[in-house]
Amino acid sequence: MTTSPIERAADSFAAELARHRSDRGLSKKQLATLMGFDPSYVSHVEGRRHRPTEDFARRAEAVLEASGAIWQRFREYDELRHARAGGAHRESPLPGQWLPPGTGLVVERELATLTHVGDGYRCVIRRELYNAGTEPVTRYLVRVAVDRYPNDPGRSNRHHREHPLTFAELQLRAYRDDGGEREPMHWRAKHDRDAFKEIWLLFENTVGRFPLYPGDRVTIEYAYQVGREKWGPWFQRAVRLPTRHLAVRLDLPVELDPQVWGVETSLSSAEGPLRTQIQRHDEGGRSLFDWSTDDPPLNARYRLQWRFRNHPPDAEPDGPVAGVRVLASDRMRGIGIVQRGDDLLRQPARQFDLPRQERTARDVVDRLGATLARLDELHPFSKGVGIAAPQLGLGWAAAVVRPAGRAAEPVVLLNPRMVDSAPDTDEQYEGCLSFFDQRGLVPRPLRIDVEHAQWDGSRIITSFEYAMARLAAHEIDHLEGRLYVDRMAPGVPLVPVEEYRETGTPWGY
Numbered sequence: 001m002t003t004s005p006i007e008r009a010a011d012s013f014a015a016e017l018a019r020h021r022s023d024r025g026l027s028k029k030q031l032a033t034l035m036g037f038d039p040s041y042v043s044h045v046e047g048r049r050h051r052p053t054e055d056f057a058r059r060a061e062a063v064l065e066a067s068g069a070i071w072q073r074f075r076e077y078d079e080l081r082h083a084r085a086g087g088a089h090r091e092s093p094l095p096g097q098w099l100p101p102g103t104g105l106v107v108e109r110e111l112a113t114l115t116h117v118g119d120g121y122r123c124v125i126r127r128e129l130y131n132a133g134t135e136p137v138t139r140y141l142v143r144v145a146v147d148r149y150p151n152d153p154g155r156s157n158r159h160h161r162e163h164p165l166t167f168a169e170l171q172l173r174a175y176r177d178d179g180g181e182r183e184p185m186h187w188r189a190k191h192d193r194d195a196f197k198e199i200w201l202l203f204e205n206t207v208g209r210f211p212l213y214p215g216d217r218v219t220i221e222y223a224y225q226v227g228r229e230k231w232g233p234w235f236q237r238a239v240r241l242p243t244r245h246l247a248v249r250l251d252l253p254v255e256l257d258p259q260v261w262g263v264e265t266s267l268s269s270a271e272g273p274l275r276t277q278i279q280r281h282d283e284g285g286r287s288l289f290d291w292s293t294d295d296p297p298l299n300a301r302y303r304l305q306w307r308f309r310n311h312p313p314d315a316e317p318d319g320p321v322a323g324v325r326v327l328a329s330d331r332m333r334g335i336g337i338v339q340r341g342d343d344l345l346r347q348p349a350r351q352f353d354l355p356r357q358e359r360t361a362r363d364v365v366d367r368l369g370a371t372l373a374r375l376d377e378l379h380p381f382s383k384g385v386g387i388a389a390p391q392l393g394l395g396w397a398a399a400v401v402r403p404a405g406r407a408a409e410p411v412v413l414l415n416p417r418m419v420d421s422a423p424d425t426d427e428q429y430e431g432c433l434s435f436f437d438q439r440g441l442v443p444r445p446l447r448i449d450v451e452h453a454q455w456d457g458s459r460i461i462t463s464f465e466y467a468m469a470r471l472a473a474h475e476i477d478h479l480e481g482r483l484y485v486d487r488m489a490p491g492v493p494l495v496p497v498e499e500y501r502e503t504g505t506p507w508g509y
Contacts, residue, residue, distance in 0.1 A: 009077035010051050016073045018046050020064040024490070034294070034490060035059040040303075052077065058242055061298070068297035075295070100363050103495035106139060107243040108217070114235045122226040123235075128219045129212065134210035137203065141190065142172065144197045144224060147232045147498050154380065156232070157503055160195035165230055167197065174222035175200045176210060181275075183210060185220065196499065201422055236303040238497075239296045245466040247292035248304060254282055256308040260289045265496070266300045271337060271437075274302065299493040329437045333484045335374045340435040344390050349397040349479040351415045354457035361398060361455065364389050365412055368400040372410065375433070382508050384470045399475035403468055404506055411462070416452040418475050419461060421445035428507045429500065430474060430484050438494040439502075442484045444470045446509075466509045 003011075021031050028046065032039040036059065044050040057074035064070060067502050109128040114121055122145075131137050134143040146165050167189060174185040184205045191198035200223060203211050212218050237248060252258040259479045262274035278291045291304065333339050375385060386401040402410040424446045429439045448469045450462045464472045474484060485494070497503075 006077065006080040009073070009080050011048060011076050011376070012056070013052050013070070013073040014046050014453075016046050016070050017052075017060055017064075020060075020066045020070060021046075023279070024064055025375075026064075031060075031063065034063045034251055048281050054078065065299065065491070065493075068295065068300075071295060071297070073388050088323050090486065094276075095215065105140075105212075105241050105443065106132050107241050107246075109245045110243060110401045111247045111249070112235075113235055113249045113251060116256075117225070120225060120229075121231045122223065122225045124221065124223040126219065128217065130217045131214050134214055136213045138209070138211050139188075139203065139218065140201045141200055142199050142222060143238075143499075144199070144226075145236075145499050146195050146226055147234070148230055150234055150498060151234045152496070152501070156195070160230070163230060164194040165197065165226065167192070169215075169227065170224040172222065172224045176203065177219040177221060180418055185222075194462065211427070216236050233307055234303055234305045236301055238499075239298055239300045239302075240493075242298065243296055244370075245292065245294050246296050246302070247290070248302070250287075250289040250304055250306065250480060250501075252287045252289070252306065252308075254285050254287050256468070257310040258306050258308055260304060260306040262291060262299060262302065262304045264302045266297055275293075278304070288295065301317045301351045301496060329435060331378050332436050335371060335378070336393070337387075337433050338393050342434075344393060344433060345393060345478070347390070347395065347479045348481045349388070349390055350395050351397050352453065354414065354453050355455060358455050360396070361414055364394055364398045365400060365414075367392055367394065368398065369410065372400060372402060379436075380503070382503075382505060384467055384471050386475040388475045389431060390478055390481075397479045398477060401468065401471045411468075411472070413449075413450065413472065413475065414453040414455075415459075415481065416450050416472075418473065418476055419451045420449040422447035426509070427496070429502060430470070431497075432474070432484055434482060434483070437497050439500040440484055440488050440494045441492055442470075442487050443489070446472050448473055450476065467507050470507070 004142045019030070022438055024031075026034070026051045029039040029097065032042040035042070035056075037056065038389045041050065041056075045056065052074055060066070061068070061071040061074075065483060070078075106129070107127050108130050115124075125142070129137075131138070144165070146158050147156050152494045172187060174187055176183045176185055186202045188200045188202060189197065190200055192352050201220065201432055203209060235248065235250065236423045237246060239246065245394055250258075250260060252260075260278055260280070262278055263271050264274050265271045274291065276291065276293060280287060280288050280289050282288070289304070289306075291302075293302070296302070331341055338344055354361065367390065371392060372385065375381070375387075381402075382404055384402055384404045386399060388399040389396045397415045399413045399416065400410045401413065422445045426446060427441050431439050442477070447463060447465045449461055449463050450472055451459055453459050477484065477487070485493045
């Protein structure tokens with residue numbers, strides 16, 4: 001029997017949904033719970049007995065973090081469905097639809113404009129918001145991050161410690177725009193770091209409150225400025241809410257002869273060039289660079305970068321190689337550390353037969369120790385550091401863990417296995433040498449007991465607490481073919497290292 005194009009599109013959606021659900025290791029019931037649907041409905045959609053809805057597709061895309069794949073299949077189906085209906089006008093989403101549980105906002109349009117002014121940069125963000133939830137929205141979180149020397153993290157961290165970004169210099173202004181009537185919005189600081197600010201924009205001011213109720217739309221606009229001595233040559237947009245249209249404009253002086261390019265990253269793909277071209281036109285002594293995209297996937301990041309080929313006399317080149325971003329992962333790869341995606345990182349390590357293989361074990365541990373020494377030249381490991389043999393391409397069950405402080409004595413773990421752990425846990429951000437460009441929030445026990453071998457083959461049990469427990473557990477995971485992302489809670493995004501502002505700070509307990 002011949003199937004119609006719309007039936008084939010619905011089948012493609014169901015297959016994409018099933019594939020991503022299986023890849024995440026979720027049952028239909030588990031997925032339904034995360035999405036806020038009845039389990040039978042998920043089963044019916046996968047079984048082609050029910051056609052997908054926009055609400056269902058949005059929630060599945062967000063929960064499964066499919067980088068747009070599920071949403072793309074739905075769009076293909078939806079376009080065919082509306083074409084068959086004669087191009088009927090699509091209804092606006094209903095309150096309570098669109099978003100995964102616990103979220104209530106969608107960005108229908110965003111325009112972010114960065115303008116180079118005489119003493120720095122001025123940023124204006126304009127967002128059209130729709131409350132698709134079931135509760136009124138009374139505040140909106142925004143982030144401001146700076147990185148003066150993106151090619152040199154150590155130098156940038158030192159620079160911002162000595163010259164921290166302040167709320168006073170931002171001169172933040174925010175407004176709610178209802179059809180041309182602008183209401184000022186008050187704001188409140190959430191996080192205040194040297195190079196990173198998180199700010200709640202409040203749907204209120206001195207004359208009253210104006211929540212965004214379910215089913216309502218509003219445009220908000222906020223603006224801030226940063227001096228040239230603190231702003232590096234980049235402007236990044238991160239997709240943290242379902243977004244229909246994202247546009248970015250750079251407004252730079254023609255006289256500086258700007259050259260602009262862009263990169264994008266998602267949770268499922270490494271950094272690559274923007275898929276759509278940046279458009280340039282010059283007017284009135286300004287070079288305007290425009291870029292936009294429709295329906296970007298959640299947690300995607302888009303970064304526009306530039307260099308000025310004609311620096312003014314008092315300008316300083318942006319980093320050791322102007323306009324070139326050196327990824328932390330590239331530095332790790334350069335000293336021989338295997339990077340995420342290599343099959344070896346997903347294979348359980350081979351146990352040593354001790355004492356018969358003592359010489360082999362010592363050679364492996366020597367390699368690990370030498371690499372730690374090289375790492376000290378690349379990065380300050382204020383939280384401590386560990387490395388496992390598979391990360392050097394060696395499939396042996398050996399790891400070295402060193403507490404914070406270069407003078408601290410490393411702990412050697414041979415054939416380790418965790419035999420007990422405390423019931424109390426905490427969540428802290430971890431990094432990994434095998435994908436050092438990101439940080440992730442990982443729950444770990446506050447104490448673990450590890451049984452491991454000595455050179456003569458005897459076994460001992462060592463108890464680790466707090467930071468050392470986290471470091472040891474991380475390395476034992478490596479030896480079992482597991483990465484820390486496997487332990488993160490579903491839906492929690494990784495944080496790019498340029499947005500992570502705890503570098504140089506020990507974990508807090």
